[in-house]
Amino acid sequence: MLELRKIFLEGAEWDFVGEIVGRSVIMFIVILVILRLSGKKGVRQLTLFEVAIILSLGSAAGDPMFQEELPVIYALVVLFSVIVVYKLVTWLASKSVFINKILEGEAMVVVREGMFEMKHESDSDFSKMEFFSELRNQSVEHLGQVRTAVLEIDGTMSILFYPDEEVKYGLPLFPDAYQEATREQENVWVACMYCGGVISYIPPTRKCPRCQRDKWANAINTKRV
Ligand SMILES: [Zn+2]
Incomplete structure (x- = not known):
């Protein structure tokens, strides 16, 4: 006791x-x-x-x-x-x-033209899940809405958006849509679940040409409201 x-x-x-x-x-x-x-x-x-x-x-x-x-x-x-x-x-x-x-470190570009920037991939402090949550906090539904996102040294995210008519297909960030798609379920555009790269179909090997990973989700192109 x-x-x-x-x-x-x-x-x-x-x-x-x-x-x-x-x-x-x-x-x-x-x-x-x-x-x-x-x-x-x-x-x-x-x-x-x-x-x-x-x-x-x-x-x-x-x-x-x-x-x-x-x-x-x-x-x-x-x-x-x-x-x-x-x-x-x-x-x-x-x-x-x-x-x-x-x-204080440096501000870091994490999204460029609707895809995650790959050059930080080996950085240990480059935590994807943290970015997902930060982007969602700023009401970003998918990466295709984002022209540039910068991670500031205080941990906040600054975002430049595409105007509505330029929104592209991109990787969805909210859990309901961020789901792995099988080849039978794939839509016209699919996005790599790791780097956000968008292509028109899941490759036969499933390997992403940008990051070599193999998980794909259906891309979406909803506008910002
Ligand atoms: Zn990829």
Whole structure:
């Protein structure tokens, strides 16, 4: 049986509890001030570099809330140092494309002319399923609607659409239509379920000429509404 009493209470010093409240309030206010100083408006879109900063801030701010032997001033020094580094590096990144690229990565074209871009195929961070979900979030029904899609460094997707009259046949992205088609079920156009390449019939070997994979779905060409 778990010794809950031991886990929750052992070693607790009751006269320190009041101090914990005081320390927590102080650190909370400090972290708010520090985040305001960082100049960020919100946290919806953080680059990896910013996530690293937030993690360092969080750890430094949390410890002195409940550790009696840690004076709050230590944490203040850490927090201000981190924010100075953040400001310095952000400034450097604004001066140098090279440093910016190292810190935050690069925007990446993932869809070009209605098909997934193949040149990132070997990149380990090129996760198809993530793109599917991101494209669906932006109400993209199939790749034939998309002229260009770019994955930004903060993980959001920017999309340029074809006008209605130029929408092509493309790989469907929603589960009901994203189904493997047999040769008997195939429509006029089929799309490779991996790279989004569109051709007029499933090849006898089933192999995609673009990516060599062998799963095909019926392509669709619905317009955007
Ligand atoms: Zn393919």
